[in-house]
Amino acid sequence: MAPIAKALFQPSPRLSLRRASVADLEAMLEIALAALPMDPQWDYRFPHRRAYPSDTRKYTRMRYREFLEDQNERWVVMLAEHRPAQDSREPVAFAVWEIKNIRKQKTVQIQLEKNLNVLHRPPFRQRRRDGDCKRMQAWTDTTSASKKLLFDSQFGASHFQLQILATHPEFQRRGAGGQLVGWGIQLAQCLNMAISVFASPMGERLYLRLGFVSVASVFVNVEKELESVVLAAMVYVPSGSSRPSSRKDAPMATEMSLIRLVRLPIQTRSAQGSFQGPASGAKTRENLDDIGGACPA
Numbered sequence: 001m002a003p004i005a006k007a008l009f010q011p012s013p014r015l016s017l018r019r020a021s022v023a024d025l026e027a028m029l030e031i032a033l034a035a036l037p038m039d040p041q042w043d044y045r046f047p048h049r050r051a052y053p054s055d056t057r058k059y060t061r062m063r064y065r066e067f068l069e070d071q072n073e074r075w076v077v078m079l080a081e082h083r084p085a086q087d088s089r090e091p092v093a094f095a096v097w098e099i100k101n102i103r104k105q106k107t108v109q110i111q112l113e114k115n116l117n118v119l120h121r122p123p124f125r126q127r128r129r130d131g132d133c134k135r136m137q138a139w140t141d142t143t144s145a146s147k148k149l150l151f152d153s154q155f156g157a158s159h160f161q162l163q164i165l166a167t168h169p170e171f172q173r174r175g176a177g178g179q180l181v182g183w184g185i186q187l188a189q190c191l192n193m194a195i196s197v198f199a200s201p202m203g204e205r206l207y208l209r210l211g212f213v214s215v216a217s218v219f220v221n222v223e224k225e226l227e228s229v230v231l232a233a234m235v236y237v238p239s240g241s242s243r244p245s246s247r248k249d250a251p252m253a254t255e256m257s258l259i260r261l262v263r264l265p266i267q268t269r270s271a272q273g274s275f276q277g278p279a280s281g282a283k284t285r286e287n288l289d290d291i292g293g294a295c296p297a
């Protein structure tokens with residue numbers, strides 16, 4: 001592990017991590033609704049959230065329930081708890097990881113995604129009064145196209161994604177976010193896989209400190225609108241890996257320092273080759289019976 005990253009997510013005696021369950025849904029929701037509006041994409045996608053806070057709460061709860069009740073091992077949610085005394089614990093931060101590449105259920109997964117898109121997402125969007133339909137669609141189109149272009153094309157199935165990271169504002173800057181990302185970094189090192197993320201400005205600072213590199217800036221924008229949000233597409237590549245480990249080494253970083261993706265179709269394409277699979281000696285995905293405990297620090 002790179003020394004800087006290790007120093008930053010040194011476990012604190014007052015913080016502990018565990019896998020979240022459905023029982024944690026309301027606690028996650030409180031953290032999310034306090035923290036995520038600090039990320040500019042929140043107001044961009046949900047510009048009417050102040051007029052319709054109950055919709056924001058309702059649809060965020062619905063989405064998080066999907067993460068927590070997921071039967072297909074697509075998502076894993078980790079919770080950071082503050083422990084002011086021996087037997088008191090308070091959830092203060094959480095991270096949602098998309099781990100479908102770690103599991104071997106591709107066929108089921110593709111089917112699941114199709115169903116989600118067709119059955120849930122459009123009606124979901126049209127009903128919510130807090131959001132802007134076109135922007136939400138632009139967000140989904142742009143992030144999914146960028147994921148394919150920037151991450152899947154480079155890493156194939158050898159990356160997993162940090163989807164959401166949030167720390168309650170009262171507990172920010174105390175190391176919870178770093179520990180949650182550190183959990184993923186240890187897993188990435190253990191499996192010799194990369195981590196991908198579309199970072200907010202607050203997240204970007206933290207990820208840079210933990211050894212992630214920025215590979216592109218991704219613009220989310222609806223045609224003919226002036227408003228947009230910019231996300232930093234970032235990767236963490238374990239040290240000692242045969243894959244690029246710094247921005248300087250990453251050919252895609254120099255060639256694709258700025259990608260302007262205004263919904264679909266994609267305007268720029270990388271010509272890079274794919275990356276090699278896990279190095280010999282790395283744990284295989286099949287050996288991972290328990291994501292939470294399979295890779296010791």
Ligand SMILES: CC(C)(COP(=O)(O)OP(=O)(O)OC[C@H]1O[C@@H](n2cnc3c(N)ncnc32)[C@H](O)[C@@H]1OP(=O)(O)O)[C@@H](O)C(=O)NCCC(=O)NCCS
Nearest residue numbers: 035039166167172173174175176177178199200202203205
């Ligand atoms: C991004 C976010 C999750 C970080 O969570 P966090 O718990 O504050 O993260 P950490 O405490 O580990 O690190 C944050 C900063 O605190 C610093 N820090 C860590 N431990 C610290 C401590 N004990 N004392 C003081 N500062 C500390 C870190 O160095 C880091 O500094 P930096 O921002 O200058 O890089 C949080 O700011 C947040 O919820 N933001 C809104 C939502 C968002 O943007 N999410 C990211 C989406 S990609």
